[in-house]
Amino acid sequence: MKKICSLFILILLFNTTQIMAQNKAKILVLIHSDNGRTYELAKEIAKGIESENNADSYIKLVKPSQNPNLKSLPVATVDELANYDGIAFGSPVYFGNISTGMSEFLSKTVQLWTEHTLEGIPATVFMSAGSGAGKELAIQSFWNSLAVHGMILVSNGIRGTEELNKAIPQGNSVLGITTMASLKDVERPTKGERALAELQGRNFAKVSLALKDTHPKRAVSVTENHQNFNEILKQKNIVLPQVPKPAGNYQPFVRSGNLVFINQVALKDGKIFNPGKLEVEVNEQQVKDATRVTMLNVLAVLQEAVGGDLGRVKQCVQLTGIFNTKDDYAKHAELMNIASDLTAEVFGDKGKHARATFGASSIPVNSSVEIQAVFEVE
Numbered sequence: 001m002k003k004i005c006s007l008f009i010l011i012l013l014f015n016t017t018q019i020m021a022q023n024k025a026k027i028l029v030l031i032h033s034d035n036g037r038t039y040e041l042a043k044e045i046a047k048g049i050e051s052e053n054n055a056d057s058y059i060k061l062v063k064p065s066q067n068p069n070l071k072s073l074p075v076a077t078v079d080e081l082a083n084y085d086g087i088a089f090g091s092p093v094y095f096g097n098i099s100t101g102m103s104e105f106l107s108k109t110v111q112l113w114t115e116h117t118l119e120g121i122p123a124t125v126f127m128s129a130g131s132g133a134g135k136e137l138a139i140q141s142f143w144n145s146l147a148v149h150g151m152i153l154v155s156n157g158i159r160g161t162e163e164l165n166k167a168i169p170q171g172n173s174v175l176g177i178t179t180m181a182s183l184k185d186v187e188r189p190t191k192g193e194r195a196l197a198e199l200q201g202r203n204f205a206k207v208s209l210a211l212k213d214t215h216p217k218r219a220v221s222v223t224e225n226h227q228n229f230n231e232i233l234k235q236k237n238i239v240l241p242q243v244p245k246p247a248g249n250y251q252p253f254v255r256s257g258n259l260v261f262i263n264q265v266a267l268k269d270g271k272i273f274n275p276g277k278l279e280v281e282v283n284e285q286q287v288k289d290a291t292r293v294t295m296l297n298v299l300a301v302l303q304e305a306v307g308g309d310l311g312r313v314k315q316c317v318q319l320t321g322i323f324n325t326k327d328d329y330a331k332h333a334e335l336m337n338i339a340s341d342l343t344a345e346v347f348g349d350k351g352k353h354a355r356a357t358f359g360a361s362s363i364p365v366n367s368s369v370e371i372q373a374v375f376e377v378e
């Protein structure tokens with residue numbers, strides 16, 4: 001009886017948690033940022049959103065960034081915009097207008113526009129300027145694009161300005177918060193600008209929650225895609241190594257758009273693991289072991305490329321295995337299966353990939369294997 005009661009309570013708890021998650025507003029904080037000030041405001045906006053208990057925020061970029069502070073942020077797709085209960089847009093001011101990065105992203109939303117997809121979804125805007133020249137024009141121009149989409153524009157009015165330190169220039173505007181990055185009198189965004197951004201986020205979450213589910217065309221839910229990969233790796237007894245340091249003038253990975261490119265050899269603890277040519281210095285089992293070591297290196301680099309969150313991996317696109325073999329060797333595919341199986345074990349369906357394998361008469365640092373990998377990431 002006791003067991004049945006516990007089971008019942010567990011089911012009830014599970015269902016309640018599910019219902020609570022469904023009732024939460026999902027709010028996208030969509031930004032372009034070159035030097036990071038827009039991102040600083042975005043974090044405050046997100047803090048304000050999250051302070052409304054029933055709202056979750058998702059900060060995403062309109063395009064990949066090489067800025068070390070931004071490069072691990074996920075990149076939004078145009079199609080996912082309709083999945084949110086509200087979108088807070090942030091961009092640098094470019095010549096009294098929105099930035100080209102933001103403008104390029106919005107120019108890809110024509111289909112959403114003609115299909116009325118974003119109509120009725122709340123939007124709010126924040127911006128980072130240099131001196132502040134034309135900042136209100138810029139926010140207004142941002143509103144123009146969103147108004148054409150039929151989004152519900154949420155302004156700030158004079159909310160919170162009573163608390164501002166009026167002795168220094170502040171980026172408050174009635175349409176949305178800004179900061180003025182090139183005014184070096186105090187750290188930017190100022191304390192007051194941060195506070196107003198947080199307030200903007202909180203108010204925006206309230207509006208988004210109130211209008212949640214009033215939009216007929218909304219897709220069912222945002223794919224969060226954030227499985228706990230640390231847990232998955234632990235369960236499968238997979239330990240990722242330290243990211244190997246580059247041995248030449250190259251990067252451990254390069255991200256181009258939503259693709260990450262990685263190349264690794266069988267480096268383990270600073271030395272090549274089972275080095276040499278197959279059937280001369282090493283046997284097949286040793287090369288298979290080296291292949292696993294190499295693929296673990298690839299995964300370690302991938303983890304770094306996605307800012308530690310393997311949940312951001314959308315697909316393993318292609319693996320290429322190169323093996324140090326004699327001319328007449330033909331069983332490369334069997335060796336490479338070790339890498340492919342490991343990828344599928346970690347990522348499931350997202351680990352399924354296209355593949356190429358071939359033999360080489362030599363491989364750098366006498367490794368018995370090299371793996372080249374391409375992953376699609378958020």
Ligand SMILES: Cc1cc2nc3c(=O)[nH]c(=O)nc-3n(C[C@H](O)[C@H](O)[C@H](O)COP(=O)(O)O)c2cc1C
Nearest residue numbers: 034035036037038092093095096129130131132133
């Ligand atoms: C092409 C270009 C045009 C700009 N035009 C303006 C402008 O009209 N007014 C202004 O105050 N700042 C202007 N700036 C400065 C940026 O708005 C400022 O550096 C901003 O803080 C960048 O935001 P971020 O740190 O998120 O990249 C411009 C910058 C660039 C690159």
